[in-house]
Every structure is written in C-alpha cells, then in structure tokens.
Amino acid sequence: MMERPDLEQALRRLLGPAGPEVGCDACFDELDRYVELETAGADADAAIPGLRAHLDGCPACREEHDSLYALVSGEQAL
Numbered sequence: 001m002m003e004r005p006d007l008e009q010a011l012r013r014l015l016g017p018a019g020p021e022v023g024c025d026a027c028f029d030e031l032d033r034y035v036e037l038e039t040a041g042a043d044a045d046a047a048i049p050g051l052r053a054h055l056d057g058c059p060a061c062r063e064e065h066d067s068l069y070a071l072v073s074g075e076q077a078l
C-alpha cells in the first residue's frame with residue numbers, strides 16, 4: 001500500500017518541532033530534551049522552536065519546566 005502523506009504531515013504538524021505552535025503533548029515530549037539543552041548552555045530555543053513560546057503561554061507546562069529545570073540543574077551541580 002501507498003504511504004499516507006496527509007496523515008504523516010498532520011502528525012508532523014502535531015508532534016514535530018517545526019510547527020508554529022507547540023501543544024501540551026508535544027511540549028511534554030520535548031521538555032526533557034529542552035531542559036537538558038538549557039542546562040548544558042546550548043540554544044534550546046533554536047533546537048526546539050516554539051517550545052519557549054508555549055511555556056510562556058501555558059502555566060501548567062511552565063511549572064513542569066521549572067521543576068524539571070531545578071531538578072536537572074541541581075543534579076549537574078553535584
């Protein structure tokens with residue numbers, strides 16, 4: 001059978017980092033990586049576009065990010 005590019009495209013839009021807006025599901029999926037990049041001093045915003053904007057507009061994910069960031073940066077300080 002042929003692949004279904006429409007479906008794949010729709011999924012990419014939902015899950016991929018290239019979309020203009022990141023949803024909560026995509027945000028949670030990428031949050032670990034985002035925080036790791038941040039704490040490593042890398043440009044997390046460039047690596048995962050849209051996630052910063054989502055954090056700014058979503059208090060729930062912002063809170064998740066903040067606690068994860070504290071956890072990861074605390075681990076690295078040891």
Ligand SMILES: [Zn+2]
Pocket residue numbers: 023024027054058060061
């Ligand atoms: Zn969210």
